[in-house]
Each structure stands twice: as C-alpha cells, then as structure tokens.
Amino acid sequence: MTNFPRIEWLACYRTVLAAAGRDELDYPPVAGLAALRDALAGYLGRVRGVRGSTDTVMVTAGFAQGLSLLCEALPRLGVRTLAIEDPGHSGQRRFIDDSGMHTVPVPVDADGIDVEYLASTGVRAVLVTPAHQFPTGVTMSAQRRRDLVRWAEEVDGLIIEDDYDGEFWFDRHSRPSALQSMAPDHVVYAGTASKALVPGLRLGWMVIPPHLAAMIGRIRSRHDLGSDGITQRAFAELITSGMLDRHLRRVRSRYRSRREAFTQAVDLHLPFARVAGSSAGLHAYLELPPDIDESVLVEAALARSVLVHGGRRHRFGPGEHPAALVIGYSTLPLAGIAESMYAIRDAVDEQRAGRRRPPAAPVHRRVARPAPAGRC
Ligand SMILES: Cc1ncc(COP(=O)(O)O)c(C=O)c1O
Structure with missing residues (x-):
C-alpha cells in the first residue's frame, strides 16, 4: 500500500471534484463513464495491444465483478462449465463454483495451458492468465497462444483473459501483447487496478467481444447501476495526464530491484530451489526438491514470521506434486527479502535434520501466531 500514488490520486480527485457536473454526480452508465472507457481503450491498446473501443469497455469493481458477470452471462x-488452469487461483475456483457454474481443471505446463487436454474436455469457455500464469509464473508460448485461439474459433468458444499484473514485466524480451489482440471476438480481456494501484479501489475493466457487450450490460444493470462516477473520472484523469505511466515506471523499478534481491537471496540461501516462470508480476513460484514436505515448511516459515503459501493449495487435480512456495516479494523491504529466504532455509534445514533424528515423543504446546513478515 506504500506504493499507492496518494499525491497524484488526490490531485486527480481534486480536479474532478472541482469540476464535477452531471456526468460524475448522476447515475453513471452501467458500463462506465465514456471518459474512462475512452481512456482505457486508448491505454490498453497502447500498453497491451488490446483491440477495444469505448463501446466494448466495461468498468467493473475489480476482476471479481467481471468474473461474476461472466458467470451469469455464460x-x-x-x-455451464468453465475450464480453469491447474494449478490456478483456488479462490477464483470457489467463486465460480459458488456462482452455479461447473469448473474443469486443465493442466498447465511450461508453455501454458494444455490446449489438447482442454479440447478433450468438450468445454467451450476457459479462464486463463496467459501473460503471467497464476501461480506458476509461466508466460504462454506463441504456439500455445495460437493453439488456444484456434480452439476458441473451432468450438465458437470464449476465452477469459485475466491480465491481473500485465503492467509488470522485467524480462529483457518484450512482453507478448494481450491474447485478446489475436481474437477480439472470442476473448474477454480483463484487467484490474489491484496490482497497478491498490485492491481497495475495487476498480477493474473488461474489453468484451462486441456481440456480447449489450447482454453483459443488461446483466450488470441488475447488479449495481454502475461504478462510482467520481472515482471513474479521477482514474481517467490519472491515465490521460500521464500520471499512471509515471507511477508505473517508478514502481516497476522498485519491484525490479526487489525481484533481483529475491533471486539473489534464493541463489544464496536456497540453492536447491528453482524460481519458476518468467520475470514478471509481483510474486514468484519457488519449486523445491521432492524430499521437502510443503505443509510442514509453510508452518515452519510462519513460525519464523514469514507468511508464504504452499503451491498445493492451488492444485486441483489428483497426483503428487513437488513442494512449491508462492512468494509475494514486492511489498517486502529489501532487507526483509534476504531475511525471509534465510528463515525459509532455516526451516528446511530443521525439517531435513528432524527426519534424520529418531522421532521425538509428541510435545503438545500452543504456538502464538507471529505477525506475518510478508503477504503472498
Ligand atoms: C490471478 C488473479 N486475478 C485477478 C486478481 C485481481 O482481482 P481483483 O481485481 O478482483 O482484485 C488477482 C489478485 O490481485 C489475482 O491474483
């Protein structure tokens, strides 16, 4: 939250409030104020190659609301069945299941979602994170993108592209454009301010295939009559004034140094681990050797004030998977990154030493939960 551009946001809010008229103060159009949809269409075209227009952009309360609308539209x-990536976001899976849709997990490999497997399931809609797969960090390969788009065209299906951290790319190769640019009639592109700014704004956007825009608009109008007009206008101002670009340049450089500190700390303290995926986004996926018990390690890390998630909580299919940790390093102070990796190493050493020792008699004790050092 320390990276939120408070001064710029306040300046935009002031400008908007001082001039606010009917557009901002009356009920907004359910799809969003034209000023913001216009600004988003231009911005997303420029930074992510998205092909959209004012008419096909909808402003939402984060990706979560977009997903909820789509679960009603499908x-x-x-x-009635939405394919999801496996591993994938377990919270999103619960969300989709709760909406009454069925989910089918489809494996992800080093190139992204397995399109052959997807085709074999007979579904016609899929939720993917092509730019930076959640949680593994894989960027979908060019061939896989082509295969996925061909699948969507063949089954007349729909791809939901969750571009949740599309602004953060640290690789020396240029980031592939949004998948939506390859098939705007078959892809709903969805973005969010949750990573670029803060989740508390509850601000997101979708670029919807033109033939679905009116139907999704009707569904939305039964939900909430649109998003707060002043916040929308302030966000439009942040984009068109160039303040968002400047903010992103600033935080990108901060996150890049954290990413470097993180990989150096892994090399130093956890040389047996592998940082999977590409240099993008604000979290990393750390694969661990098979002798490590993931849940024991997560607990032991927490006992050392390091909050990490185990990779298994994001796995849906049966089968054994090597231990992995999902680590959000972007909000940690630089020094805290090395400390956290050192603490995880200590926890690994303890686990390995414990296995070599004869089992001790069980000890019953209450452990106070320490304040987490980092969230993932
Ligand atoms: C995979 C994924 N998608 C989307 C989001 C954003 O959701 P929302 O815009 O509802 O905050 C997140 C979290 O930031 C995420 O991890």
Missing part, C-alpha cells in the same frame, strides 16, 4: 450462451 449460461445464457449455453455454457
């Missing part, structure tokens, strides 16, 4: 298209 059954109207005769689609």
Whole structure:
C-alpha cells in the first residue's frame, strides 16, 4: 500500500471534484463513464495491444465483478462449465463454483495451458492468465497462444483473459501483447487496478467481444447501476495526464530491484530451489526438491514470521506434486527479502535434520501466531 500514488490520486480527485457536473454526480452508465472507457481503450491498446473501443469497455469493481458477470452471462450462451488452469487461483475456483457454474481443471505446463487436454474436455469457455500464469509464473508460448485461439474459433468458444499484473514485466524480451489482440471476438480481456494501484479501489475493466457487450450490460444493470462516477473520472484523469505511466515506471523499478534481491537471496540461501516462470508480476513460484514436505515448511516459515503459501493449495487435480512456495516479494523491504529466504532455509534445514533424528515423543504446546513478515 506504500506504493499507492496518494499525491497524484488526490490531485486527480481534486480536479474532478472541482469540476464535477452531471456526468460524475448522476447515475453513471452501467458500463462506465465514456471518459474512462475512452481512456482505457486508448491505454490498453497502447500498453497491451488490446483491440477495444469505448463501446466494448466495461468498468467493473475489480476482476471479481467481471468474473461474476461472466458467470451469469455464460449460461445464457449455453455454457455451464468453465475450464480453469491447474494449478490456478483456488479462490477464483470457489467463486465460480459458488456462482452455479461447473469448473474443469486443465493442466498447465511450461508453455501454458494444455490446449489438447482442454479440447478433450468438450468445454467451450476457459479462464486463463496467459501473460503471467497464476501461480506458476509461466508466460504462454506463441504456439500455445495460437493453439488456444484456434480452439476458441473451432468450438465458437470464449476465452477469459485475466491480465491481473500485465503492467509488470522485467524480462529483457518484450512482453507478448494481450491474447485478446489475436481474437477480439472470442476473448474477454480483463484487467484490474489491484496490482497497478491498490485492491481497495475495487476498480477493474473488461474489453468484451462486441456481440456480447449489450447482454453483459443488461446483466450488470441488475447488479449495481454502475461504478462510482467520481472515482471513474479521477482514474481517467490519472491515465490521460500521464500520471499512471509515471507511477508505473517508478514502481516497476522498485519491484525490479526487489525481484533481483529475491533471486539473489534464493541463489544464496536456497540453492536447491528453482524460481519458476518468467520475470514478471509481483510474486514468484519457488519449486523445491521432492524430499521437502510443503505443509510442514509453510508452518515452519510462519513460525519464523514469514507468511508464504504452499503451491498445493492451488492444485486441483489428483497426483503428487513437488513442494512449491508462492512468494509475494514486492511489498517486502529489501532487507526483509534476504531475511525471509534465510528463515525459509532455516526451516528446511530443521525439517531435513528432524527426519534424520529418531522421532521425538509428541510435545503438545500452543504456538502464538507471529505477525506475518510478508503477504503472498
Ligand atoms: C490471478 C488473479 N486475478 C485477478 C486478481 C485481481 O482481482 P481483483 O481485481 O478482483 O482484485 C488477482 C489478485 O490481485 C489475482 O491474483
């Protein structure tokens, strides 16, 4: 939250409030104020190659609301099952299941979602994170992107592209454009301010295939009559004034140095671990050797004030998977990154030493939960 551009946001809010008229103060159009949809269409075209227009952009309360609207729209298209990536976001899976849609997990490998497997399931809609797969960090390969788009065209299906951290790319190769640019009629592009700014704004956007825009608009109008007009206008101001670009340049450089500190600390303290995926986003996926018990390690890390998630909580299919940690390093202070990796190493050493020792008699004790040093 320390990276939120408070001064710029306040300046935009002031400008908007001083001039606020009917557009900002009356009920907004459910899809969003034209000023923001216009600004987003231009911005997303420029930074992510998204092909959209004012008419196809919808402003939402984060990606979560976009997903909720889509879960209501899909059954109207005769689609009741949504394929999801495995591993994938377990919270999103619960969200989709709770909406009444069924989910089918589809494996992800080093190139992204397995499109052959996807085709074999017979579904017609899929939720993917092509730019930076959650949680593994894989960037979908060019061939896989082509295969996925071909699948969508063949089954007349829909791809939901969750571009949750599309602004953060640290690799020397240029970031592939949004998948949506390859098939705007078959892809809903969804973005969010949750990573670029803060989740508390509850601000997101979708670029919807033109033939679905009116139907999704009707569904939205039964939900909430649109998003707060002043916040929308302030966000439009942040984009068009160039303040968002400047903010992102600033935080990108901060996150890049954290990313470097993180990989150096892994090399130093956890040389047996592998940082998977590409240099993008604000979290890393750390694969660990098979002798490590993931849940024991997560608990032991927490006992050392390091809050990490185990990779297994994001796995849906059966089968054994090597231990992995999902580590959000971007909000940690630089010094805290090395300390956290050292603490994880200590926890690994303890686990390995414990296995070599004869089992001790069980000890019953209460452990106070320490304040987490980092969130993932
Ligand atoms: C995979 C993924 N998608 C989307 C989001 C953003 O969701 P929202 O915009 O509802 O905050 C997150 C979290 O930031 C995420 O981890």
